[in-house]
Amino acid sequence: MSSSLWRAAHLWLAIISSVFLLIASVTGAILSFEPIYQKAHNYHIDNADDLSISDVIDNISSVQGEVLNITRDKNGFVAVQSITSDTPFYVNPFSGEKIGDVIRTPEIFEFCRTLHRSLLLGQTGRFLIGLTSVVLLFIALSGFFLILKKQGGLSQYFSKVVKNDFYKDYHTRLSRWLILSVIVLGISGTYLFLERFNVVLVPTLDHQVNETALTDGPAEPIATFTTFNTILLGDLREINFPFADFPDEYYELKLRDKELLVNQFNGEVLSEVSYPIVQLIYQISFNLHTGEGTTIWAAILGLTGIGTLFFIYSGFKIFLKRDRSKIVNPFSKDDCSMVILVGSEQGSTMRFAKALQAGLLKSKAKVYLTSLNNYEAYQSIEHLFILTSTYGVGEAPASADKFFQKLADKRQPRSYGYSVLGFGSKAYPDFCQYAIEVDLKMQQVAEAKPLLPLYKVNEESKPEFMTWLGAIGQVLHQKITINDKDLAAAKKKQLSFKVSQKQDSQNNADQTFYLELKTSKKTLKDYRSGDLLEITPPDETRERLYSMSVDHEKSTIGLSIRKHEAGICSTFLGDQISGNKLYGRLKSNPEFHFPKEAPGVILIANGTGIAPYLGMLAESSLSQHVSLFWGGQNKASYQLYESRINEALANGKLNRVYTAFSRENGTKEYVQDAIAKELDNITTALNQGYVVMICGGLNMQKAVENKLDAHLKSSSGISVETLKTRNQIKADCY
Numbered sequence: 001m002s003s004s005l006w007r008a009a010h011l012w013l014a015i016i017s018s019v020f021l022l023i024a025s026v027t028g029a030i031l032s033f034e035p036i037y038q039k040a041h042n043y044h045i046d047n048a049d050d051l052s053i054s055d056v057i058d059n060i061s062s063v064q065g066e067v068l069n070i071t072r073d074k075n076g077f078v079a080v081q082s083i084t085s086d087t088p089f090y091v092n093p094f095s096g097e098k099i100g101d102v103i104r105t106p107e108i109f110e111f112c113r114t115l116h117r118s119l120l121l122g123q124t125g126r127f128l129i130g131l132t133s134v135v136l137l138f139i140a141l142s143g144f145f146l147i148l149k150k151q152g153g154l155s156q157y158f159s160k161v162v163k164n165d166f167y168k169d170y171h172t173r174l175s176r177w178l179i180l181s182v183i184v185l186g187i188s189g190t191y192l193f194l195e196r197f198n199v200v201l202v203p204t205l206d207h208q209v210n211e212t213a214l215t216d217g218p219a220e221p222i223a224t225f226t227t228f229n230t231i232l233l234g235d236l237r238e239i240n241f242p243f244a245d246f247p248d249e250y251y252e253l254k255l256r257d258k259e260l261l262v263n264q265f266n267g268e269v270l271s272e273v274s275y276p277i278v279q280l281i282y283q284i285s286f287n288l289h290t291g292e293g294t295t296i297w298a299a300i301l302g303l304t305g306i307g308t309l310f311f312i313y314s315g316f317k318i319f320l321k322r323d324r325s326k327i328v329n330p331f332s333k334d335d336c337s338m339v340i341l342v343g344s345e346q347g348s349t350m351r352f353a354k355a356l357q358a359g360l361l362k363s364k365a366k367v368y369l370t371s372l373n374n375y376e377a378y379q380s381i382e383h384l385f386i387l388t389s390t391y392g393v394g395e396a397p398a399s400a401d402k403f404f405q406k407l408a409d410k411r412q413p414r415s416y417g418y419s420v421l422g423f424g425s426k427a428y429p430d431f432c433q434y435a436i437e438v439d440l441k442m443q444q445v446a447e448a449k450p451l452l453p454l455y456k457v458n459e460e461s462k463p464e465f466m467t468w469l470g471a472i473g474q475v476l477h478q479k480i481t482i483n484d485k486d487l488a489a490a491k492k493k494q495l496s497f498k499v500s501q502k503q504d505s506q507n508n509a510d511q512t513f514y515l516e517l518k519t520s521k522k523t524l525k526d527y528r529s530g531d532l533l534e535i536t537p538p539d540e541t542r543e544r545l546y547s548m549s550v551d552h553e554k555s556t557i558g559l560s561i562r563k564h565e566a567g568i569c570s571t572f573l574g575d576q577i578s579g580n581k582l583y584g585r586l587k588s589n590p591e592f593h594f595p596k597e598a599p600g601v602i603l604i605a606n607g608t609g610i611a612p613y614l615g616m617l618a619e620s621s622l623s624q625h626v627s628l629f630w631g632g633q634n635k636a637s638y639q640l641y642e643s644r645i646n647e648a649l650a651n652g653k654l655n656r657v658y659t660a661f662s663r664e665n666g667t668k669e670y671v672q673d674a675i676a677k678e679l680d681n682i683t684t685a686l687n688q689g690y691v692v693m694i695c696g697g698l699n700m701q702k703a704v705e706n707k708l709d710a711h712l713k714s715s716s717g718i719s720v721e722t723l724k725t726r727n728q729i730k731a732d733c734y
């Protein structure tokens with residue numbers, strides 16, 4: 001069974017049984033206090049368990065007179081019902097003296113017990129709650145399997161949990177400790193359920209007493225009964241005394257593992273029947289399920305009940321936040337003749353790949369879908385489809401960066417046809433570069449025969465994808481139908497914004513404008529400068545992200561945007577005028593927030609990358625030293641931001657500004673050149689704990705980081721990579 005099936009089983013069983021689990025956990029947690037509550041009364045007398053039954057009977061009878069029944073409960077408390085008392089009472093087995101009345105169970109426990117056992121619904125409730133135990137067992141076992149998978153086996157069981165999301169992390173962390181007790185509760189609850197509904201039959205004990213051979217009087221003293229002398233109080237559960245001095249009235253002894261009938265006159269054992277194994281298992285299950293008699297186990301059960309509440313809550317949170325783009329493969333990899341490998345960073349290529357998978361599955365093909373980084377040998381492979389986007393500067397997306405290595409290491413067992421489909425954007429100079437490289441690599445694989453030349457899709461264009469799909473259909477001689485719904489991105493709830501200001505750059509060549517959008521205070525409450533605005537232009541499926549500045553006082557966000565010729569979204573935003581209404585979503589980007597704790601911050605940007613900094617300057621404190629490096633075409637380009645920057649300089653929120661112009665009076669200076677001049681100061685500042693932030697184009701980021709890296713390595717032996725892991729260098733480039 002694959003991990004995804006385990007996960008699906010874990011999830012759906014939990015969802016179906018959640019209400020019952022909730023009731024059982026709350027009541028179970030409360031009931032776990034009952035054994036602790038009882039133990040707290042402490043009617044336990046030390047060393048009494050070593051007394052023989054004959055001593056106990058003697059001691060009690062001499063003080064309490066005629067006794068009807070003696071019990072020893074799981075706490076070791078000895079209770080007596082005598083002929084003269086209406087209710088049972090606890091005694092000291094050494095002295096036979098009464099030490100207290102039998103504890104009355106508080107109402108709350110009684111109520112919880114009924115709810116826990118039958119949901120107050122009688123037999124139907126008992127059945128439902130019993131079934132919940134069975135389901136709990138499967139949830140726990142699937143959970144255990146998932147932890148093993150996640151942690152990388154039993155030997156890694158308690159190794160560090162890879163940081164993810166609060167609910168996911170603690171769902172795993174806590175369950176590593178509580179899973180065993182949940183499994184115990186599941187197994188014991190299941191056994192009690194099976195016993196109650198007679199699936200496991202516990203036979204009634206059948207004592208065979210030879211009535212004709214029964215002897216009577218004269219009664220010998222109990223102290224001479226060998227059996228009573230050898231059985232210890234610790235092994236006793238109950239003794240029922242004979243009612244009258246007739247030979248067919250005998251002592252009934254219930255011990256840990258058997259029952260005895262003993263002649264009241266001479267102590268002869270008339271019948272001895274051991275409990276059947278099913279009954280012993282029942283007892284063990286009962287004790288394990290209730291925690292009766294053991295405070296520590298009861299406390300563990302209580303924690304397990306509370307933990308289960310957390311599992312239900314966090315499980316729901318994980319479910320609601322779940323990644324709907326998860327891959328589901330109905331066939332195992334070696335059964336599939338068609339394999340789809342995907343390279344995707346933000347999920348859109350995966351969406352196309354899933355639509356393709358669904359289309360092929362509809363035509364009864366056996367298809368296996370996975371990411372390029374999971375490349376391995378596929379025993380039944382006939383066709384391979386590679387769909388990949390390009391990231392960075394013509395680089396592999398995150399889910400494909402190990403593909404070439406794996407392709408070199410793993411060979412397919414047979415020859416197969418392949419086709420590569422690249423996803424990218426013409427707004428980048430290296431359009432579909434990574435797909436081009438993948439296609440070239442595939443051409444060198446001996447077993448791989450091209451089905452089609454490389455196809456490319458610009459900005460998730462559906463028509464371009466359909467063209468490729470048609471070509472594939474022709475090669476395979478089958479029509480592949482794709483559901484439009486599968487291709488469309490999930491509709492997300494949009495927030496409304498009003499354009500409050502639009503300002504164009506004074507340098508026309510820049511094609512840049514500043515857009516201020518107004519919204520409500522509440523909408524912006526959880527967002528900061530450096531977070532992102534996601535805009536999907538009307539009639540488009542693909543969203544674009546813009547790094548924004550946030551002004552909480554004015555309830556506005558600020559964006560700096562450069563119009564691209566083929567840029568659908570930048571054109572759409574460029575057409576806006578004050579008063580227009582726009583829709584979008586806000587996305588948190590905590591890795592790129594202003595570091596309020598740092599002694600100083602160096603902000604580096606080119607072009608529109610300055611947008612988040614314009615808001616961040618308001619967040620700096622007067623004790624922090626903040627400098628800004630900005631690169632643009634010329635001084636006219638700078639004017640779009642100048643008043644905001646000057647205001648920050650005037651009120652002490654910004655200490656220094658360095659500008660670099662690439663087309664000003666014949667000079668050709670880029671922001672990385674301005675950085676190069678200040679490398680000594682920047683290195684000193686980093687050594688003092690300053691934080692460097694970089695926002696703008698990827699090429700600029702690379703150039704700045706290369707300069708910094710070389711200088712840092714030679715001067716202080718530290719690399720940019722190390723500073724990034726320490727969060728001393730933060731970048732948000734595109």
Ligand SMILES: Cc1cc2nc3c(=O)[nH]c(=O)nc-3n(C[C@H](O)[C@H](O)[C@H](O)COP(=O)(O)O)c2cc1C
Binds near residue numbers: 345
């Ligand atoms: C930071 C960044 C860098 C990108 N670099 C390139 C690139 O060099 N070449 C290209 O063709 N597309 C580039 N793209 C565009 C993506 O490849 C394109 O949007 C693709 O549809 C994304 O697919 P995904 O959502 O599956 O990752 C880039 C996108 C981003 C956000």
